[in-house]
Amino acid sequence: MASIRAFLNGRGFFETSDLVTIGLFSAMTKASTLILALAGGGMNPVTLLLRSAVHAALLMVLLAKVPKTGVLTLFNIVGSLLAFFLMGQAMLALPTIIVGTLAVELLVRALGGLEKHPGLGILAVAASELFSRAANIGLAYLGVREQPGLLVMVVVISAFSYLGILIGLAGGIRMIKELRHAGLIV
C-alpha cells in the first residue's frame, strides 16, 4: 500500500521539475486554445486547424523536454480534469483516454523509449490524439444516440482537427530542431 501511494506521489519516477513542466505546458495549451476560440468564434474550421496544430506542436516539445513514459497520460489526465471545469461531460471520456494513451506509451517504451529514439514522439502524439478523438466520438454518440445524423458533424470536425494535429507534428519537428540548436532543450 505504501509503495502504491509512493508511486502515485511520483517518488522515483517523476521529479518535481517534470510535474511543473507538464503543468505549465498544459496551461499554455489551454490558454492558446481559449485565445484562439475567442478570436475565431468557436468551431470555425480555420481556428480549429490552427488550434490542433498548436496543441500537437506543444506536445512534441513537451515530449522532447521530458522524454519519460507516462508524460502524455498525465498531460491528458490534467487536460481532461480541467476540461471538466469548463465542459462537464469531457470527464466521462477520461477512462478511455487514459487506457488508450497508456497503451501508446507502453508501445513506445517497448520500441526503445523516447530517451533513445526521440523520433518516437511523433508516433506517440499521433496515436494518442487518435485515441482521444475516438473516445470523444464514442461519448458524443451516447449524447446523440437518438439522432445518429448529428454524429456526422462530430466525426467531420474531429477528422478536420486531426488534420491540424498532423500539420502540428511537422511544425513540432522543425521547432524541436531550432530549440535544440538554441540550447533550450537538451
Added chain:
Amino acid sequence: MPALSFKFSESTTGFLKITPESRLILTLVASIFSLFFGQIVPLAILLLVTAVYISLEIRFRYIAIVYLFFAFIALTAVTFVWLLGFVFTVMKDQPLSMAVIPFMRLSISINTIIPLAFNSKLSELISTLNKLRLPGLIKLPLIITIRFIPTFINDLKQLRQAVRIRFRGVSGYGFWVLRPFLWSRVFFMPLVVRLIRSTDELALATELKGLSAETDFGAQRLIFGPTDKIVLALASIAVSVSFIIENLHAHG
C-alpha cells in the same frame, strides 16, 4: 473561473451561496444522468431543475449571452459541415420528441457548468482540488495549470500586440493563413521560448521551496453548509424521481 471569463465577473446573483464542491457534484451528477437517460420525461424534469438552479445562480442577462454563444457555435459547426457537402437529414422519419432529446442533454449540462465555471473563484477552486484528495502526481500539475492559465493568456495578448505593432497592415485575422511560416517565427517561436524559460525558472523555484508531489498542500475536510445540504438533497430527489420514471417507461 472568473479569470477565464473576465467579462462575466458580475454574472452572479449572489442569491444561492453554495460551495464549489457542491457545484462540482451537481455538474458531475447532471452530466452522467443526462447522458444515460433516454426518455423525454426524466430529461424534462432534470432540465426544469437545472434551469431553476442556473437562474438562482446566474443573472438572466448572462444566461442569455451564454445560450446565444452556444447557438452561434452550433450554427458555425452546422454551416461548416453543410459546406463540406453532407446532406443533413436529421429530422427524417423521426418524431419531434426524439429530435429534441440531444438538445435537452446539452442544455442540462450547460445549466450546471455555467455556475461552476463563472461563480467559482480561482483560489476556491484550488482549495477544492486539495479537498478532493487526488494523488500528488495529478494534483501538482493541475494546480500549476489552473494558476498559470491567466498569466499565459496575458502573455499571449502581449505577444499579439507586439506582432501587430511590428507588422502593421499585414497582421489581420488572416495573417497566419497568408504567411504561416512568418507567423510561426514571430508568434509561435517566442511563445515556446517563453514557455520553456518559465518552466525552468518555476521548476527551480518549486524545488528550492521544498514543494514536491508529496507535499500536503494543507488538505482540509469537505464541509457542507445548510444551503449545500438542502440543494444536494433536492438534487438527489430530482435525480431519483427521474430515474424511477425512466425505468418505469423502459419496462412498461
